[in-house]
Each structure stands twice: as C-alpha cells, then as structure tokens.
Amino acid sequence: MTLPAQAGLGFKPQHFDAIRETRPDLGFFEIHAENYMGAGGAPHAMLASLRADYALSFHGVGLSIGGAGPLDADHLRRLRVLCDRYEPDSFSEHLAWASHGEAYLNDLLPLPYTPETLDLVCDHIDQLQDALGRRMLLENPATYVTFSESTIPETTFLAEIVKRTGCGLLLDVNNVFVSCSNHGADPRAYLAAFPVAAVGELHLGGHEAEELPEGTVLIDAHGAPVADPVWALYAELIGRIGPQPTLIEWDNDVPDFLTLWADAQQAQAILDRGLTHARAS
Amino acid sequence: MPAHPERLDHWRAALAGGAMPPGLTTSEARFAIYRNNVHHSLHEALRARFPALERLLGAECFRALSADFIAAHPPRSPVLHEWGDAMPGFVATLAPLAHLPYLADVARIELARGRAYHAADARPMPPEALLALAGDMARLQLVLVPAAEVLRLDTPGYQVWRRQQPEPPPSPVTWQGDAVFVSRRGVDQVLTRALDPAEAVFIEALRAGETCLAASRQAARLGAGFDPITVFSNLIRDGQIVAARLTGDTP
Numbered sequence: 336m337t338l339p340a341q342a343g344l345g346f347k348p349q350h351f352d353a354i355r356e357t358r359p360d361l362g363f364f365e366i367h368a369e370n371y372m373g374a375g376g377a378p379h380a381m382l383a384s385l386r387a388d389y390a391l392s393f394h395g396v397g398l399s400i401g402g403a404g405p406l407d408a409d410h411l412r413r414l415r416v417l418c419d420r421y422e423p424d425s426f427s428e429h430l431a432w433a434s435h436g437e438a439y440l441n442d443l444l445p446l447p448y449t450p451e452t453l454d455l456v457c458d459h460i461d462q463l464q465d466a467l468g469r470r471m472l473l474e475n476p477a478t479y480v481t482f483s484e485s486t487i488p489e490t491t492f493l494a495e496i497v498k499r500t501g502c503g504l505l506l507d508v509n510n511v512f513v514s515c516s517n518h519g520a521d522p523r524a525y526l527a528a529f530p531v532a533a534v535g536e537l538h539l540g541g542h543e544a545e546e547l548p549e550g551t552v553l554i555d556a557h558g559a560p561v562a563d564p565v566w567a568l569y570a571e572l573i574g575r576i577g578p579q580p581t582l583i584e585w586d587n588d589v590p591d592f593l594t595l596w597a598d599a600q601q602a603q604a605i606l607d608r609g610l611t612h613a614r615a616s
Numbered sequence: 617m618p619a620h621p622e623r624l625d626h627w628r629a630a631l632a633g634g635a636m637p638p639g640l641t642t643s644e645a646r647f648a649i650y651r652n653n654v655h656h657s658l659h660e661a662l663r664a665r666f667p668a669l670e671r672l673l674g675a676e677c678f679r680a681l682s683a684d685f686i687a688a689h690p691p692r693s694p695v696l697h698e699w700g701d702a703m704p705g706f707v708a709t710l711a712p713l714a715h716l717p718y719l720a721d722v723a724r725i726e727l728a729r730g731r732a733y734h735a736a737d738a739r740p741m742p743p744e745a746l747l748a749l750a751g752d753m754a755r756l757q758l759v760l761v762p763a764a765e766v767l768r769l770d771t772p773g774y775q776v777w778r779r780q781q782p783e784p785p786p787s788p789v790t791w792q793g794d795a796v797f798v799s800r801r802g803v804d805q806v807l808t809r810a811l812d813p814a815e816a817v818f819i820e821a822l823r824a825g826e827t828c829l830a831a832s833r834q835a836a837r838l839g840a841g842f843d844p845i846t847v848f849s850n851l852i853r854d855g856q857i858v859a860a861r862l863t864g865d866t867p
Binding site for chain 2: 409413455
C-alpha cells in the first residue's frame with residue numbers, strides 16, 4: 336500500500352471536468368480528508384470517480400497530532416470510515432497541533448521539541464495507526480517561530496518518532512526551505528540529517544515572502560509556483576535518494592488544471608532523471 | 617518550562633488576540649503570522665458557507681461579523697462544512713442589524729443548502745414503479761431523499777436570498793413569512809424553491825409519514841386551489857422520491 340514514485344497533484348473540484356476529459360498521466364491525486372467527511376453528494380461522486388482511475392493519497396489537516404489532549408475520537412472515527420470506504424494508497428498527517436480545549440483553530444501550529452512532546456506525539460501516532468489499521472506518514476512543518484524550550488533538533492525528533500512508532504515520513508521540501516530560511520539554518524544540512532529511509536512521499540509547494548521590520552519571512556502559502564531554490568533542493572534530493580512519490584501542492588488562488596499539470600511534469604522530468612541515475616549507479 | 621497543555625492555553629489566548637505566548641525566541645511579528653492564518657482561514661470558511669449574507673452586508677461588515685462569530689462560536693471539529701449552525705441565532709442578536717430581521721433567515725437557507733450539498737445519496741424511485749402505486753393515494757406513503765428539508769421562515773428571507781442569486785426576479789419583495797424547499801437533485805444540483813403554504817404543509821406531512829391523501833387534506837385546508845398532482849409531479853421530476861409503500865403492507 337504505497338503511492339507510485341511519480342508526480343501527483345492535489346485534487347481540486349473545479350478541475351474535475353478537465354481531469355475527466357484529458358485523463359492526465361499522473362501517479363496519484365491527493366485530497367484533504369476533512370473535505371470529504373459529508374455523507375454524500377458531489378465530493379464523494381468525484382472521489383469515487385478518481386479512485387477508479389488513480390492512486391489516492393489522503394492527507395489529514397485536522398487531527399492535531401501535536402496537541403496536548405487526547406486525539407478527537409469522533410475525528411478518528413471519521414478518518415477510519417473514509418479510509419475504509421476508499422482504501423487510499425497513503426494516509427498522512429502533520430507534526431503540528433490544530434485543536435485545543437474544544438476549539439479547532441484550522442491552522443498547523445508549531446510545538447517545541449522536548450522529551451515531553453515526543454512522548455505525546457508518539458502516543459498520538461500509535462493511537463492513529465491502531466485506529467486506521469495502517470501505517471501513516473508524518474509531515475515536517477513550515478514554521479515561523481522557535482521555542483526556547485526546544486532541546487531536540489527537528490530531524491532527530493522525527494527520526495525518534497519513526498523509531499518508536501514505525502510511521503513513515505512525508506518530506507515537504509518547501510517546508511524545509513521555508514523553515515530554514517526563517518530560522519537562519521541551512522536547508523542542505525537539514526536534508527542531510529533527515530531520516531530519508533522513512534520517506535514515503537515528498538511535497539513541493541509555493542511560498543510567499545512577507546516583509547517584517549526585522550527582515551523577510553517566508554510563508555508556506557500554497558498559492559504560487561514552486562520556487563527555483565526549492566526545485567534545486569528537490570533535484571539534489573532525488574539524485575541522492577532516488578524517485579519518490581511527489582505532490583505539487585497548490586491550495587489558494589488555484590490556477591487552471593494545465594498550469595498545475597505543467598508543474599507536475601517538471602517534477603516528473605526530475606524523477607525520470609533520478610531513475611536514470613539510480614539505474615546507472 | 618510550562619507543560620504542553622498550559623503552553624497551548626497561552627497560545628490559544630494569544631491567537632484570539634491576547635499577548636504573545638511565553639517561551640518564543642522569535643518576534644511578536646512572527647507570532648502574528650499564526651494569528652492571521654487562524655483568523656483568515658476561518659473567515660474564508662464562513663465566506664464559503666454564507667455568500668449571500670456577505671453580499672447583503674458588504675465585505676467590511678461581514679468581516680466584522682465573522683470576527684465576532686469566530687470569537688463567540690469557534691469550530692469544535694475540523695469538518696468546517698458542518699460549522700456555522702449558530703449563525704442565524706448570532707445574527708439575530710446583533711443590535712446594529714436589528715432593522716434587517718431577514719438576515720437570520722438568509723443564513724438559515726445557506727446552512728440548509730450546505731447540508732443538502734453534503735447529504736447522503738439516494739437513488740430516486742423509477743417513475744413507473746411509483747405510478748403503479750399512485751392509484752391508492754389513501755394508503756400511499758412516500759420517502760423523500762435525505763437532503764429534503766422544508767424551512768418555515770418568519771420573514772421574506774427566501775425572496776431576499778433569491779435576489780442575491782443570478783437573474784433575480786424584478787418584482788419587489790412581499791413582506792411575509794416565506795416557506796422554502798431545500799434539497800438536492802442527483803449528486804450535485806442543490807434545489808432551493810419557494811413553497812406556497814399548502815405545498816409546505818403537504819411536503820411536511822409526507823415527511824412525517826402521512827399518506828398522500830391525508831397530506832392533501834391537510835394542505836387543502838389552507839386553500840381550495842391546492843393541487844397535489846402538480847406537487848407530486850414536481851417531486852418525481854426532481855428525483856425527490858426514493859421509496860413508496862402502501863400502509864398496511866409489510867415494508
């Protein structure tokens with residue numbers, strides 16, 4: 336139960352007709368699980384149609400794995416029902432929190448990396464994997480702040496989670512670039528330390544720059560093409576670890592399908608070169 | 617070092633507009649990115665759910681309303697298309713909007729349309745199977761699609777909502793309590809139609825399990841002109857009837 340090591344796209348309902356007409360040669364489509372938690376109607380009709388033709392990745396944004404309380408049992412059940420209904424080829428969630436004290440905040444919020452939060456996150460992942468009866472992929476976050484309490488580097492934190500829970504990782508290359516840029520770190524050093532053996536999917540997305548009094552901050556906005564330095568990091572990574580399922584994420588100010596498909600083809604060209612490298616070596 | 621629950625208490629208060637949480641090595645401006653993201657994403661979710669309400673109020677007024685609503689009724693689940701049920705009651709309590717009493721009803725219609733969009737699928741009954749039973753109206757009970765709802769409004773909320781849609785009718789709004797049928801045809805066509813009072817009674821009675829004859833009699837009390845055959849035909853045309861049975865038969 337894995338995604339093919341090809342380029343995929345985030346599915347947007349406004350692209351459904353274009354996808355049906357052109358039947359693009361894509362490795363998979365990814366959806367945000369929370370958008371498909373109604374009982375029926377157009378969302379499920381479109382998803383069932385995609386399921387017949389493509390591999391599917393379900394990407395959760397609301398479970399709050401980095402939260403302080405127990406996981407939301409109702410939400411776990413919804414995820415289980417959705418996964419049972421469609422049998423996706425991958426399920427992924429975020430190293431972040433989004434709910435606290437009964438309020439859902441609808442953002443991927445950061446946490447410090449400490450022995451205490453490591454235990455919490457591992458417990459939550461164990462619970463999720465048990466509830467879904469499947470291995471999940473955990474995504475590295477894009478962050479704008481740092482915590483004085485953090486005692487564990489993010490890559491070590493992720494490696495320890497993999498070791499303890501057996502989960503895989505979703506490596507978002509744009510998030511690496513955004514976080515490293517925001518915190519004065521070297522993205523190549525981050526990627527060198529990343530536990531790549533656990534990677535089951537890569538994400539590429541666009542970011543935007545915002546000017547603050549202290550200087551430029553990069554925002555993981557998913558509303559622009561993938562930036563050149565992120566493409567460069569991606570190509571180096573594929574050269575090193577070989578082809579991986581790769582998603583182009585574009586969630587805001589979504590362009591027409593052909594524009595997205597062009598980005599997916601750019602990723603596919605890099606994957607094809609990676610395959611050539613892997614065969615030659 | 618605060619424990620994680622206490623840390624998130626600080627964060628939640630700070631995201632709602634309080635002081636920056638302790639323990640960060642980065643600036644207030646960096647933290648404000650999260651505050652903006654939370655607010656912006658929830659505001660966009662409300663815009664998607666209440667587009668006519670936003671058009672009626674204007675973007676600026678709706679922005680202020682959504683900020684107050686987010687503070688008073690934050691979502692409790694990540695399924696945001698189920699969030700917002702408190703909006704009609706919330707709008708109705710706002711003194712500056714008291715001169716626009718139909719706004720709450722417009723919000724009710726938009727909530728019902730959202731429910732219909734996501735409601736469970738159900739295959740309409742083939743018309744010939746239905747017509748085979750239609751001779752026995754005294755015993756005929758109908759089951760409508762799960763999406764079907766009748767809204768009884770205190771205001772002309774439907775007429776106001778309709779005038780925010782493409783090709784609005786030119787006639788002026790008549791001050792009355794509108795009745796509205798909200799449902800879905802097939803997988804994706806959300807229906808929103810005005811009902812006259814007799815039609816509303818008829819459909820409500822059907823949904824309550826009354827036979828077609830009993831429902832017609834209830835409706836006819838409101839006006840001699842009630843024609844159950846037209847309503848019945850419209851329900852068939854719109855694929856609204858998923859099952860029929862004759863009372864007394866085992867289902």
